Amino acid sequence: MHDKELEEGRALTPRYDANGLISAIVADEATGEILMLAHMNEDALKRTIETREGWFWSRSRKSLWKKGETSGNVLRVSEMRIDCDQDAVLLKVSVTGDGKTCHTGRRSCFYRTIALGSPKTALSFD
Amino acid sequence: MHDKELEEGRALTPRYDANGLISAIVADEATGEILMLAHMNEDALKRTIETREGWFWSRSRKSLWKKGETSGNVLRVSEMRIDCDQDAVLLKVSVTGDGKTCHTGRRSCFYRTIALGSPKTALSFD
Numbered sequence: 001m002h003d004k005e006l007e008e009g010r011a012l013t014p015r016y017d018a019n020g021l022i023s024a025i026v027a028d029e030a031t032g033e034i035l036m037l038a039h040m041n042e043d044a045l046k047r048t049i050e051t052r053e054g055w056f057w058s059r060s061r062k063s064l065w066k067k068g069e070t071s072g073n074v075l076r077v078s079e080m081r082i083d084c085d086q087d088a089v090l091l092k093v094s095v096t097g098d099g100k101t102c103h104t105g106r107r108s109c110f111y112r113t114i115a116l117g118s119p120k121t122a123l124s125f126d
Numbered sequence: 127m128h129d130k131e132l133e134e135g136r137a138l139t140p141r142y143d144a145n146g147l148i149s150a151i152v153a154d155e156a157t158g159e160i161l162m163l164a165h166m167n168e169d170a171l172k173r174t175i176e177t178r179e180g181w182f183w184s185r186s187r188k189s190l191w192k193k194g195e196t197s198g199n200v201l202r203v204s205e206m207r208i209d210c211d212q213d214a215v216l217l218k219v220s221v222t223g224d225g226k227t228c229h230t231g232r233r234s235c236f237y238r239t240i241a242l243g244s245p246k247t248a249l250s251f252d
Binding site for chain 1: 135157158160162185205209232244245247
C-alpha cells in the first residue's frame, strides 16, 4: 500500500490533507529543542523554501503568515526535512529578536508536561 | 483572542480538529532526534497517557494503532508535553526492538532534506 516514488524519490511531492495543509515541526538548530508545531499550505511551503524564513498557514485566522512579522521573532531556516509519506516537514531554525517563539512569551510552545501513568490529566509547568 | 485557561491552566483540555485529531511529535529521549509525526484521537491520547506507550490514529487506515504492535518497535514514553493551544503533543521516547521507527526501515521518518533557497524542489537523502 506504500508509494515507492513518494517515499524513495528525490522529488518534493507533498501530500496535503483535505484542507490543503501539511504539518511543520520547528526545532532549534543549536539545541534541538522543539519550539512549535504549525501548518503550511502550498504557498507557505514555497515561500519558506525560497526565502529560508518560516511561513505558515493560520488555521484559526485562515490566512498566510510569516512568523515574526509583528513580534520580530523570525525563523531563519538552516535545514528543512520531509518525512516518508511527505505530509510533515521539520525545520531547524535560529530565532531572531528575543528568541521567544511562543506567543505567550516563552521560548517554546511546549512548556507544560502531562502527568503519565494515571487516568488523571494534570499538567505541570516547566 | 487567546484563551487564558487553555494556555495557562493545569487541566488537559485538548483542542481536537474537525476530524477529532491532534498532532503528535515523537522525539528520541536520549538524542532529541525527531523520529516521526503522527496523529492522536481522544482514545489514542488516553491510552498513551495511561500505558506510557505510543498509540495513534491512522488517518489512512482509519483505525487506532499501537506503534510497534507488528514491528516490535514500541515507543516507551518517558515524557509527554502539550503546546500552548493544546492541539499538539510532544513525546520523548525510547524505541524498543531494533530501534527503527520508520516503516521504510530507517530510524527516523525525516531522512530526506529539501534543497533551500531555490524554486526547484529537489530532495536529497541522508
